[in-house]
Amino acid sequence: xxxxxxGNAALGEAAILSGCTCYFGYPITPQNExxxxxxxxxPESGGVFxxxxxxxxxINMVLGASVAGARAMTSSSSPGMSLKQEGISYxxxxxxxxxxxxxxxxxxxxxxxxxxxxDYLQATRGGGHGDYRTIVLAPSSxxxxxxxxxxxxxxxxxxxxxxxxxxxxxxxxxxxxxxxSDIKKPKDYxxxxxxxxxxNRPSRMVRSLLFDTKEEExxxxxxxxxxxxxxxxxxxxxxxxxxxxxxxxxxxxxxxRIAKGAIKRLRxxxxxxxxxxxxxxxxxxxxxxxxxxxxxxxxxxFEMSTGQMIxxxxxxxxxxxxxxxxxxxxxxxxxxxxxxxxxxxxxxxxQKVKRQ
Amino acid sequence: xxxxxxxxxxxxxxxxxxxFTMANAAMLEGRYVTYLPxxxxxxxxxxxxxxxxxxxxxxxxxxxxxxxxxxxMNQPSFVRFQSILQSGxxxxxxxxxxxxxxxxxxxxxxxxxxxxxAEKLGQIKVANMVMLGAFIKASNIVxxxxxxxxxAEILGEGKSKLIKLNRDALELxxxxxxx
Amino acid sequence: MKKIYTRPASLKEAHxxxxxxxxxxxxxxxxxxxxxxxxxxxxxxxxxPAGCGMLVYNYFDIDTLESAHGRGAAVATxxxxxxxxxxxxxxxxxxxxxAIGTAEGFHAANRGELITVIFVNNGxxxxxxxxMAPTTLxxxxxxxxxxxRNPVSAGHPVRVCEVFSVLDGTSYLERVAVNSPSGIKxxxxxxxxxxxxxxxxxxxSLVEIxxxxxxxxxMSPIESFRWIDEVMTKQFPLGVIKEVKC
Ligand SMILES: Cc1ncc(C[n+]2csc(CCOP(=O)(O)OP(=O)(O)O)c2C)c(N)n1
Numbered sequence: 001x002x003x004x005x006x007g008n009a010a011l012g013e014a015a016i017l018s019g020c021t022c023y024f025g026y027p028i029t030p031q032n033e034x035x036x037x038x039x040x041x042x043p044e045s046g047g048v049f050x051x052x053x054x055x056x057x058x059i060n061m062v063l064g065a066s067v068a069g070a071r072a073m074t075s076s077s078s079p080g081m082s083l084k085q086e087g088i089s090y091x092x093x094x095x096x097x098x099x100x101x102x103x104x105x106x107x108x109x110x111x112x113x114x115x116x117x118x119d120y121l122q123a124t125r126g127g128g129h130g131d132y133r134t135i136v137l138a139p140s141s142x143x144x145x146x147x148x149x150x151x152x153x154x155x156x157x158x159x160x161x162x163x164x165x166x167x168x169x170x171x172x173x174x175x176x177x178x179x180x181s182d183i184k185k186p187k188d189y190x191x192x193x194x195x196x197x198x199x200n201r202p203s204r205m206v207r208s209l210l211f212d213t214k215e216e217e218x219x220x221x222x223x224x225x226x227x228x229x230x231x232x233x234x235x236x237x238x239x240x241x242x243x244x245x246x247x248x249x250x251x252x253x254x255x256x257r258i259a260k261g262a263i264k265r266l267r268x269x270x271x272x273x274x275x276x277x278x279x280x281x282x283x284x285x286x287x288x289x290x291x292x293x294x295x296x297x298x299x300x301x302f303e304m305s306t307g308q309m310i311x312x313x314x315x316x317x318x319x320x321x322x323x324x325x326x327x328x329x330x331x332x333x334x335x336x337x338x339x340x341x342x343x344x345x346x347x348x349x350x351q352k353v354k355r356q
Numbered sequence: 357x358x359x360x361x362x363x364x365x366x367x368x369x370x371x372x373x374x375x376f377t378m379a380n381a382a383m384l385e386g387r388y389v390t391y392l393p394x395x396x397x398x399x400x401x402x403x404x405x406x407x408x409x410x411x412x413x414x415x416x417x418x419x420x421x422x423x424x425x426x427x428x429m430n431q432p433s434f435v436r437f438q439s440i441l442q443s444g445x446x447x448x449x450x451x452x453x454x455x456x457x458x459x460x461x462x463x464x465x466x467x468x469x470x471x472x473x474a475e476k477l478g479q480i481k482v483a484n485m486v487m488l489g490a491f492i493k494a495s496n497i498v499x500x501x502x503x504x505x506x507x508a509e510i511l512g513e514g515k516s517k518l519i520k521l522n523r524d525a526l527e528l529x530x531x532x533x534x535x
Numbered sequence: 536m537k538k539i540y541t542r543p544a545s546l547k548e549a550h551x552x553x554x555x556x557x558x559x560x561x562x563x564x565x566x567x568x569x570x571x572x573x574x575x576x577x578x579x580x581x582x583x584p585a586g587c588g589m590l591v592y593n594y595f596d597i598d599t600l601e602s603a604h605g606r607g608a609a610v611a612t613x614x615x616x617x618x619x620x621x622x623x624x625x626x627x628x629x630x631x632x633x634a635i636g637t638a639e640g641f642h643a644a645n646r647g648e649l650i651t652v653i654f655v656n657n658g659x660x661x662x663x664x665x666x667m668a669p670t671t672l673x674x675x676x677x678x679x680x681x682x683x684r685n686p687v688s689a690g691h692p693v694r695v696c697e698v699f700s701v702l703d704g705t706s707y708l709e710r711v712a713v714n715s716p717s718g719i720k721x722x723x724x725x726x727x728x729x730x731x732x733x734x735x736x737x738x739x740s741l742v743e744i745x746x747x748x749x750x751x752x753x754m755s756p757i758e759s760f761r762w763i764d765e766v767m768t769k770q771f772p773l774g775v776i777k778e779v780k781c
Contacts, residue, residue, distance in 0.1 A: 063610055175392075197598055205599045232714065
């Protein structure tokens with residue numbers, strides 16, 4: 001049965017159904033509905049809920065719960081994510097699974113509480129100190145948010161790495177019908193690294209301090225090989241009307257929803273536009289973009305920022321095709337009409353150039 | 357068919373629950389629907405608004421650039437949202453509070469004195485449901501009979517004592533509009 | 536022949552890296568002895584800090600996690616909430632607990648988390664080379680207070696036990712010192728008592744241990760032991776600061 005739920009609340013329910021037994025959070029708009037949902041539902045489902053004293057404390061509680069063997073999650077929005085970076089770096093170094101949600105808002109600094117996509121680089125480049133990556137998942141509807149949560153926990157366990165769900169204020173607060181019936185009971189991941197007390201077995205230690213540079217180097221290469229495996233196996237993206245497209249919009253998350261609306265309008269004008277929507281922002285669907293570039297020359301990156309993902313699109317294309325950009329930073333929500341006008345104008349301008 | 361409606365008014369006038377009620381009804385009818393509330397601080401005390409999109413196919417964007425319908429429960433939201441209404445669109449106003457003398461010429465105005473009507477029920481609080489009844493009659497986005505029939509489910513647990521009052525309010529608004 | 540002294544089972548066959556006269560080695564050993572004597576080796580989980588105590592996982596033969604600087608109490612909270620039947624303790628220095636990790640320690644105490652903090656107060660940042668710590672005494676010379684700590688610009692030495700004692704979540708707070716045989720005995724008792732409070736689920740427990748740092752204090756070990764008695768305990772009086780019936 002479908003229920004009309006906000007992205008934040010739906011995410012909470014999906015996490016519990018995915019076997020998340022620990023949630024630690026600190027209030028910040030626009031993700032409060034998730035913390036509040038967990039405050040109510042966690043105790044009902046026999047799990048742990050703590051409103052922590054800070055985002056720093058929350059991520060460290062996640063680390064503790066994770067090293068104790070639990071599926072743990074925390075959530076925040078942009079300013080709070082900056083504080084979590086220390087803990088995320090330690091999670092990556094210790095190879096501990098965790099799911100971290102960022103409902104991005106306008107920034108930098110305090111910014112505002114409107115939806116934005118300005119934390120792309122922070123999320124996809126590791127974000128904290130050191131040589132590491134986090135898996136970054138970017139759903140674009142409340143149902144996809146629900147579907148992505150069990151995946152996030154599975155990827156975290158399978159690769160023993162932090163996974164970030166990158167949403168935005170709109171995805172968190174908008175309501176859509178959702179169905180939870182596809183979430184299966186989580187499978188068992190053998191966890192021979194967790195701390196349970198050294199009862200009838202040798203003691204274990206989990207640490208990231210490696211004074212010996214050779215050892216640290218080895219550890220870094222080991223992580224690197226893991227990240228390569230993730231890049232090879234875990235890329236996910238969606239294409240929409242790209243089969244005959246002459247121009248491809250690249251957008252993720254809520255911006256991709258807006259872009260879909262724009263593309264429908266452009267198609268009515270007989271402009272052959274299509275969409276490529278990365279679902280994993282890291283690993284980035286570079287190959288899929290290169291594949292499209294075999295017959296598409298015109299790419300249009302659309303982001304609710306001044307342009308961050310565009311760097312990955314350009315890296316993927318390495319000089320092939322034209323990469324154009326349209327962005328609205330600061331928490332402004334662009335409309336499909338607006339984007340359609342921009343793309344259409346660009347289309348006719350380049351047509352004119354071709355005719356000359 | 358894809359229909360976008362903006363519900364707007366003061367925080368506390370129940371505009372978010374108006375939108376939520378309609379969105380929930382549309383979902384139970386088996387339609388695609390998105391409900392996008394306005395943000396945080398705006399909700400507290402100031403103006404509140406939400407956008408409801410109802411469609412027979414997947415909804416691309418939950419943002420209403422040019423909505424077909426606007427419901428304005430107070431003067432500031434009338435001013436703010438009449439400007440984005442589609443040409444030929446319908447603007448439902450709470451005529452107990454809104455002066456429409458500055459209305460655009462290319463839109464249709466439907467005036468509903470919700471406060472006066474709600475007072476007939478002795479409950480000014482349900483002015484929003486009076487408006488919703490009238491709006492559904494005028495817009496026909498969801499089936500009124502379906503809404504009334506499933507009201508308990510739509511309003512959700514915790515509102516069971518208020519079902520009769522809400523139904524009366526919806527019907528009062530619905531019947532206020534002549535065919 | 537009767538064996539009267541041996542390596543505790545909870546300590547690995549490793550040499551301590553601590554400087555001569557340092558208190559950390561004594562404290563590590565005392566913790567291991569208490570864990571052995573209380574039969575907790577299979578249940579204990581230690582959270583190590585950033586600081587001189589950071590390498591305790593090389594010494595303790597129990598499950599150990601190294602946390603980020605100052606976050607021990609938050610990490611221990613996460614572990615304990617998942618594993619309420621384990622003995623979970625963090626091992627923290629004064630910079631770790633009373634400066635960068637103040638919020639985490641304070642709020643774990645205030646929530647009454649059923650964890651134990653072993654708080655090593657040596658009055659300086661030992662590991663990074665003897666800079667001022669929150670517990671550095673008035674006029675004490677450190678590398679960042681070259682003419683002595685001046686409270687006007689550098690604040691006053693923080694009494695952690697006293698601060699925590701007004702929090703309703705705490706159940707056992709004692710200050711001890713490892714500068715004499717009797718002090719060492721009292722320290723061991725205090726650790727055992729704190730663990731007992733955790734096991735009995737009475738509340739948050741913390742043992743503050745005044746610990747010599749001859750290297751950074753620029754004293755001989757003997758001088759530093761004496762300095763604890765003559766100077767340090769004036770600011771940090773020894774004894775049980777708070778004890779709720781257990
Ligand atoms: C975020 C961060 N800042 C600084 C450091 C460097 N650092 C390592 S240990 C330490 C001080 C430790 O002092 P204390 O907690 O008093 O313990 P002690 O070494 O004296 O036992 C500092 C500042 C760090 N590891 N992490």
